[in-house]
Amino acid sequence: MNKTRLKFIAAISGISLSAIGTNALAQEKFALEEVIVTAQKKAESLQDTPISLTAFGSERLEIEGISSLGDIGSKVPSLTIEPFPINNATLRIFIRGIGISDAQITQDPPVGIYVDGVYIARSTGTALDVADLERIEILRGPQGTLYGRNTTGGAINLITKKPTTDTLEFKQKLTFGNRDLFTSKTMVNIPLTDTLAVKLAALQTMQDGHVANDGPGGDFGDRDVGGFRFDLRWDISDTLALDYAYDKSDFDYYNSQYQHVRKRTPISGSQADLVDASAYSSYSPSRQQSVSTIANFEQSSTDIEGHAFTLTKEFDHVQLKYIGAFRELYDQSYADLGGGKGLEPGQDPHGNGSTSKKVFRLDSNEYCGQAAEFVLGAGQCTPLVYPKVSQEQFSHELQLSGDAFDGSVDYIVGAYYFEETAQEDNTPLHHQLSGPINLGLPSVAAIPGIGALLGGITDPLTTFRAVNMLSQKYDIDNSAAAIFGQFTWTPKILDERLHLTFGARHSEDERKTVKFQRDMTIAETALTAIDVSFVQCGSNPLNADCRNFDSIPASQDFSNDSFSFVAEYDITDDINIYGKRVEAYKSGGFNTRDPQKDGNQGPATDGNDYGFGYADGFDAEYVTSYELGLKSELMDRRLRINANVFFSQYEDMQLNFILTGTVADTKVTNAGEAEMYGFETDITFMLTRELLLMANYAYLNTEVTKATDINGNDASDKFVFFSAPENSFTLSADYTLFQADWGTGSANISVNYMDERNGGSRAENVKNTHLRQYELVNARLSLSDIAFADGRLGAGIWAKNLLDTEYELTAVDNLPQADRSVIWGEPRTFGLDVFYEY
DSSP: OOHHHHHHHHHHHHHHHHTOSHHHHSOOOOOOOOOEEOTTSSOEEGGGOOSEEEEEEHHHHHHHTOOBGGGGTTTSTTEEEEEETTEEEEEEEEETTBOOSSOOTTSOOSEEEEETTEEEOOSBTTTSBOTTEEEEEEEESOOTTTTOSSOSSEEEEEEEOOOOSSOOEEEEEEEEETTTEEEEEEEEEEEOSSSEEEEEEEEEEEEOOSBEEOSSBOOBTOEEEEEEEEEEEEEOSSSEEEEEEEEEEEEEEOOOOOEEEEEOOOOOGGGGGGGGGGGGSOBOSSOOSEEOOSSOBOOEEEEEEEEEEEEEEEETTEEEEEEEEEEEEEEEOOOOOSSSOOOOTTOOTTSOSOOTTOEEEGGGTEEESHHHHHHHOTTOOEESOOOEEEEEEEEEEEEEEEEETTTTEEEEEEEEEEEEEEEEEEEEEEEEEEEEEOOOOOBGGGSTTHHHHTTTOOOBTTOEEEEEEEEEEEEEEEEEEEEEEEEEEOOSSGGGTEEEEEEEEEEEEEEEEEEEEEEEEEEEOOOSSOOOOEEEETTEETOTTTTSOEEEEEEEEEEEEEEEEEEEEESSSSEEEEEEEEEEEEOOBOOTTOSOSSTTSOOOTTSOOOSOOGGGOBOOEEEEEEEEEEEEEETTTTEEEEEEEEEEEEEEEEEEEEOTTOSSOEEEEEEEEEEEEEEEEEEEEEOSSSEEEEEEEEEEEEEEEEEBOTTSOBOGGGOOOSSOOSEEEEEEEEEEEEEETTEEEEEEEEEEEEOOEEOSOOGGGHHHHEEOOEEEEEEEEEEEEEEETTEEEEEEEEEESTTOOOOEEEEEOOBTTEEEEEEEOOOOEEEEEEEEEO
């Protein structure tokens, strides 16, 4: 940290000390509010939940300016959230260093996302705002019993506000900020009868990007988000209730800039020509304010729609609940891999004269030439990366919960079924350019009459370049089923302070996929008036069936039994300790980036034969975790200290690595074992009635203890965890400035610290993807509770990243023109909130 930041952080302590006076010593009765969570699929106090858990209630969400998952990435220790490098609507979420580095429809993330109990299968679209959030719960560590597969890292619950029949409610919030930020959030709760109510919530957010584009297309990071939610609550009887929810989100955006930091070291062989792109790319070690694209920077979009249906029936000591849901999404994302600069029209990266648009324009993110024309028709250009994803999912869950044996046993048992279909179109996925092909032909100018036609260009026919175009599409058809149960027994001993919990879950997964692939090699000249080309599909030159795809079907089935055991002991009414052992697993799948169809194809694009390919897939990975924890409230419940230590072991770990010398070719294999241990604590202290202090800290140590290479040799030193900072913490202070009959003034300031971490490379290249430590300071000054027209009026000014810290969200080292490219975090953002509610 520099001195300015240290002084700023120290100011928080100064606020705390100055607030301690005689009033703080008075025997006033005030205490922390109880926090209710549903982390164990039932409403209970945070202090009674034996899980390492952070919860943000509606008031905290408002103070922190949180309306989506992306907003909490720096606010919870042990949690890191990054944008997927080529899609701002997709998040890579890591808890305790466990997450997924690549977003594919054939691979599942190990951190489960749930909206009102409904599992969200795909990472795509997780960056969207959620209308009218009531609470966010972050569950750290494996959650294999109640939440099932794909929660080896943890789970995140988003809970929305439900309609109420009590009274008519209305809330309107408007936000204005820099870079033309405008946000409107509207909520109306309407009681229709004593037993029926509906709630409507809508949001709209628009903001210009944080890197201006002086060329054609939008600014980098520009976004326009719209969301709508309809909720219905019908109390059919005193014991039967129906909840229905419909939500729709539209996200139009321009992806973040992939800013190049260092040029790639020139390499020989098949990639020699790729280095030419560096002459036309933009490089800077610090955050750029503006760039100028040559190719049109196109808009991306994500559309999501969902329906959820919940039926709850109450019996004596028993509750029966059904949750059914259907969701669908469509996403198309245009990513600029050139860093915002490219070839001017007519430039040839080889220096051979004017070329019209027959140019391999990797640096400007387009390829205009025979490969594009072959697929799209004459005169068309194609972006290098323009994936399109569509997905539909259905889920059904039945829960039976209650207590038995005079209340000494609490239980929940249930059954779950899930199915999804999805398609991903990567046409094209990527291009690769080889060196010149010497055909032994004479100079073009030597052919009678051709020289004059070409306007004096003397480029010989030997200037052919071979372009490899790999077009791929994927279909998936997945299903999963499970039965689960968790039982907590409080024996009639030790004053009923001992609680023993046993949980079990049996899961069945079936995964089917079909890969459609077309692999073409096209040789072309860089001449204006002549284009001599050939097309090769497989080993058949000039094959008329080149427009057809090879079909590669594959399927896998998985079965798993996960168990958990927890022992809790209430030392006092306000202090309890727990110990637990839990298991979880993450589904296997298929790797869409694998260049080998199967183990019989031959060498991959890096020249190595790995003996497996896409159709072979990879198996599930498993984790066993141990945890000791403390939940406590002290000083008449003014001080809350929750802490835990943990140790986790991973088996058959899915290792994902990029093949050397390629842009997007990867391998995933179950060749790893890993261990991690750490410490986490959440502290909340109401120092006075006016001052609330919060501090959260996490320490994390991770190590890949076993990794096997293609020759069976140990390669554990070559793999490191992604997004696993050793230290992370947050400090926050809320201070009530005054309370008067006409209103209340308050202030908040927070500091979020993230240690250095690996952004996504193997150990030998970690210097290229190393992400530096950073601290972010946020502040807010609010005026609320102003009586106006039978309601309340309020306003607040705020700033995020107040010190305008330059920090990196993610980094890659595999682009042809750069061995280090980064996506920068948002610069300073500030604004004004105005709201009215009654």
